[in-house]
Amino acid sequence: MSATVPVRLEVNGRAHQVDVEPRLLLVHLLRDRLGLTGTHVGCDTSNCGACTVHLDGDAVKSCTVLAAQADGCSVTTIEGMADGATLHPLQEAFWKDHGLQCGYCTPGMIMAAADLLARNPDPTEEEVRHGLEGNLCRCTGYHNIVRAVLDAAEGVRTGRIETPAPTAAGREAGEELAEEGLGA
């Protein structure tokens, strides 16, 4: 086996130091080593977006990022989005609007949508549809996903919801989940 490389990264606000095989994909570091199984794998070719997480604030496909490349970075996963018992506005909207069925694409879809709203807090339907072109869903036909993202955006804009970014408490919640995992 190739020599391992040390990786320091922050996941949902918690610092980790791990030694990894160079080829370890970020998604497998998160899932198999840190126990954060909310991030899924649906393809081999960066098409489906089920593995979407935030890397230093930007949505990326964690199946196409080496864990080693995340050295020094901050990662947010679906487990870090809720503020304790308070759901993130996108989570709330996906629930209310039936924006999910089997749920497999949902974490990636929510993470991609959060990036979209950070770039464009007031998107049109067309912009939402294009903004989610990197995420595949087979169940919903996208109708209710698009609705949920528009609803979450409106909630944030009208002040009904404060911010679509993860909160400190969300980070803490993520920390707890990470601790429940296999650890580093």
Add this chain to the structure above:
Amino acid sequence: MSATEERVSGNGHVGRRMRRKEDPRLITGRATYVDDMNLLGQLWCAFVRSPEAHAKIVSIDKSGAEARDDVFAVYTGDDLDLASGLPMAWVPPGVEVQTPEHWPLARGEVKHVGDPVAMVVGEDRYAVIDAAEEVLVEYDPLPAVTDPHAALEDGAPLVHESLGTNKIHEWSLGGGDLDAGFAEADVTIERTVVNHRTHGGAIEPRAVLAEDRAGDLTVWSSTQVPHFLRLFLALILNVSEERIRVVAPEVGGGFGSKLQIYGEEVLCAWAARKLARPVKWVETRSESMMAQHHGRDQVATVRIGAKRDGTVTAFHTKIVADMGAYLMLLTPVIPSLGAFVMNGCYKFPAVQTDIVGVFTNKMATDAIRGAGRPEATHMIETCMDQLAAELGLDPLEVRRRNFIPAGEFPYTTALGIVYDSGNYQGTLDKLLEHLDVDAFRREQEELRAKGIHRGIGFSTYTEICGLAPSRVVGPAGVGLQTGLWESAMVRVHITGAVTVYTGTSPHGQGLETSFAQIVADRLGVDPEQVEVLHGDTSTGPQGLGTYGSRSLSVGGEAIARATEKVAAKARAIVAHSLEAAPEDIEVQDGKFIVKGSPDKGMTLAEVAGAAYIPGDQLPPDLEPGLEETAFYDPENFVFPFGAHAAIVDVDVETGKVKVVRYLAVDDCGPAINPMLIDGQLHGGIVHAIGQVLYEQVVYDDTGQLVTGTFVDYALPTAAEVPSFELDRTETPSPTNSLGVKGIGEAGTIGASAAVVNATVDALRPLGVTELQMPLSPMRVWQQIQEAQA
């Protein structure tokens, strides 16, 4: 038109747009799919798959892989000691079906790209993939056949030499006098209708985890049919059924692709027993493209005869069905499911479907969303438009003239199938309330003058679902070797909380919510207090899984019946306690009350207390406890129906088609949760749009799979599809007490013809009169060029 309105009925929960009980775990990343589970001591496995479409296996050199420290075992077909191969469950009386042996690992020959040849078991996810590359297989290629028509010709390479033919079977279903029908016709048209090969496309790939503890086998699998899987594991592994537990935990979509008994499931279980270690396998997407069963792949010659006024006199379809290299669980019966509804919504007096199944060197086909009915509907509904064009009539008028009138249900079709209920004119009328066709035609003209080619297309469908009355489809009927009833157990806990066990196995349908709504109304509790458990053969009674739009009309009815038994006992207890007659007890506002005296009543918790802590309140002739089981075998299928309209824009310079508007009015009986119905339709319609415009499994002439990843197999994204305008009518089914029909496949069944008809409508001024799926830009452009030449 906005989304369908909320309709509250019953005790308030049925009919409600209730948000899903499943969702909190799914939106927070806390759900448990198979790959989210790991067991101590767990090994991983990977499969060596054939790169050849057809070849003799000359030799397999396992030594390189076996020499690795991180590899525990490498198995080939010769190593397996299985009692039988993989199952095919259809034995139609009086019809010979050529059924080849199908082993989880190839023996001697490989028959398609992706056919598993060896299994490598080792220490971790990555190592087994490396090790699989070190298994060296020498192949002696044989000629491959990929075109089903070529496969039927004399001298074609044989997929299974021992069978002596590539023809699997011939099967016909007909009724009425076909010859007289065509003789009576003023006009007869004949068309080829292609339903090309597609992939299920569930975003969660398959995954299996198997563990054996001293002879007790547990298998977690991403499956739609845990009970079937347990049964076949018992038979194939020769293990007594009660020692096997199969769990379908969270399942990330199925669409039919997980209605299967896959070799990988058998092999993980077999290896876990052999090695006495848990064994896990997670499919890669590249594997899923080549080794999950595919769907469709039927080429039909459709002949339709009609009077000049559009009245159809005969409808005859000859289907050549490319079934790939092996017969899997339901492979050969899929086209027959379409044949059952070849009458469509119409009073066709004579209908016949002749099916020929053919082996080719491709992955097997089997059920994918709709399973036979989308194909049939596509044949019927594109040909109704063709007929209208031939006769110079309005395509909707031709449909109206042939509709079965609402007053004639239950209606026995020419095929002898009894449609339970319907109002086809009603759904079409309602659709047209939302769509001004005359205004559209004016707009179409104006746009055409600006170079924009917009078209409108319709499809009206009825389908057959609610699988299924066992007497009709079982061994004594159509020949499936199973019953197709469903079961339910309703357990009221001492606190009045309720646990419901269903034999269905939902994987996205939202049944934990809709089933809870059904139970809540009948027991006077909040649906939040009703937990629905599913997908575990160790809990609850026997069950048969989720497919064929059966879960609500069969599984839900079983739940309603079990709940009714619980409610009857509850009424007896309440009547006894309150000194009233049981028939005077009813559920109102969360209580069992005495009719007319709403202040006199007991909550379910109080009833449960009386049932579990027997005392004065429990009638002496009643057993303690409050739980009941019901098995429900339907008398008939259910027949949902609807009217769909697609509006498309065609860029005639490039051939690119885009659906710009889509309307549908569907009828699946009274809604339990309208939100879930809409969701099923959205997904179903996009599934069909995907098939029409984007998706196709392509093999080249040598049998190589060209569409091996999600790069080439193009599932539509949000950017490709519009929002949907949906409405409903509610025509109850007399088949079950809920009056419900299925909705999981309806969108897919209804939509493809609407999109194709709309595209033809857009291009008719350019001389295009028919189009075959998939409507890829190049194909559409080529068709335009041909029409213009």
Add this chain to the structure above:
Amino acid sequence: MIPPEFDYVAPESVDDVLAALRDGGEDAKLLAGGHSLLPLMKLRLAAPTLLVSLGKVPGLRGIERENGSWRIGALTRHADLQVRDELGVIATTAATIADQQVRNRGTIGGSLVHGDSASDLPTVLLALEGTVTLRGAGGTREVAAADLFQDYLTTAVQPDEVLTEIRLPSQDGWGGAYEKFTRRAEDWAMVGVLAAVKKGADGSCEDVRIGLTNMGSTPLRATAAEEALRGGGLDVDAIARAAEQAAEGTDPPADLNATSDYKRHLARVLCRRALEKAAAA
């Protein structure tokens, strides 16, 4: 799938990167965003033994204006380009690449060095007549776009060289448009056409550049169409006539979605559309 095994280093200077490449030999590969290389490795179509990451090298990411041209660091991501309106067609083209997650990782340097003729940024560099800066053990050299792309997935960048910077002429005075034809929004271009038009005071075509994506083994210029338009009018007819020559001299390979003929047809249609938009910009 997962990549085969390899070693990994992440040096903190270009010099150290060059040293690592030299030590790693011919099976060493540079890693930027990884969105060209890692997918190939996951499908086991590429198997370098050493990846040298550029991720820790400072100063390779950024967009600066200098002497009428843009200096763009090799690690500048598509996402960085897509939000800079002043980059004109460079930004609008970057916005069409795959999807946002890919654009958040993929870099301009990585895309150019990979040299996939179905990629969009090579066409930008070629059509806009940009150059790249390559640093190697022997020093630094500038390579013009026309010399960079040599064959399918083959560029003039040597195994021991690092592309550090891209220069693209400013688009002042030019109108530009990129017409990308795909089946789905996130797909690779079936064909793409980039047109940049410089209008004279009288509205005529002072200069024009047309680049073609996925029409050959490298990005191409539609020189015949350019010549037909240059110095003439920019009316609809002139554009249509020029666009008819967009596929002249090309022999695009057929693929799953398109025959050569269809690709050539698309090139003509997209060229006309791109020119019309560029002329109107």
